[in-house]
Amino acid sequence: MTYQTSFFSPCKVNYMLTITGVRPDGFHNLVSLVAPTRFGDELFIEEAGEDSIECNLEGVPCDESNLVMKAAAVFRRATMMNRFFKFNLVKKVPHGAGLGGGSSNAATALLALNQICGYPLSNGELERLSALIGSDCPLFLRGKPVVMRGRGELLEDLPENAQNLIASLKLLIFKPNFSINTGWAYKTMKESGKMYISEQEAEDALLSWIKNPEIENLPLVNNMQIPAFEKFPALEAVLNFIRNEYNLPCLMSGSGSACFAVVNNLQPDALQSLKDAIKKRLGESCFITEA
């Protein structure tokens, strides 16, 4: 039996990202408020004699290093099922953006293969497997806003009112033509040693928002902005501009270079003028989407 089924693969934004320090295994501990968005890629899957992948976006590898191919291999090993798939990945999410596009693609592939193969694995097993592919993968299996801890694999659900507030947010996500490599950002923080935020401070900020989950109180902190702004001052400048001129909550997502603004209260004319102003500052080739 063959399938030509499409699966949505959302990108994420980090509403709060605090890197609290380096761990004995070389990874970093973090505390993050993170959520999938309404914007994402499309993954088409068809059963085949061997695994293969094609992708519309230049720069995304089309071999076994693609995280979708890794997910298929991990799934096969865990289930001991000898089934293979042809993937067609329609990328809309820019990569090297801090939007977790690749991690989401891998998580979506795991969910999809589990569905296609008749649910041999539980959600808990899928989450454990996804953490083998990337620290950021498990969050995409929950499909809702979560608090992420550890190196990203420890997830906690939010109270319903906090989830509802996040679901009500309208975002403008934008990414300049340059990317930031996640490994580079973490390495720069490690070498400095001075860019971390204490776990206590992070948990306090988070708890204060959870107790009163309003847009105005969003804990918009991201200490990965420190290495990013040092290398790319244009990012800090554009976020300051959005805060000062439009009075909007805004932040860089993940390790960057994508940023977002919360645009719930913006009328269509003002939204268009904001998009124009972002392009004026970051260049015409800047990627911008509503989510």
Ligand SMILES: C[C@@](CO)(OP(=O)(O)O)[C@H](O)COP(=O)(O)OP(=O)(O)OC[C@H]1O[C@@H](n2ccc(N)nc2=O)[C@H](O)[C@@H]1O
């Ligand atoms: C920064 C975050 C925040 O959500 O998102 P992105 O900016 O990538 O979207 C994540 O922690 C990104 O996690 P993930 O996307 O899985 O990271 P990877 O690209 O697999 O990791 C690249 C490298 O970053 C370092 N790394 C990653 C995660 C972590 N908690 N500590 C680390 O020190 C490791 O050296 C790793 O080899």
Ligand SMILES: Nc1ncnc2c1ncn2[C@@H]1O[C@H](COP(=O)(O)OP(=O)(O)O)[C@@H](O)[C@H]1O
């Ligand atoms: N399915 C995939 N989609 C995007 N990038 C992928 C994928 N598989 C592997 N990669 C590699 O992972 C890198 C990081 O991509 P991505 O996860 O989208 O960015 P980020 O970690 O900044 O959110 C890309 O530059 C690319 O080389």
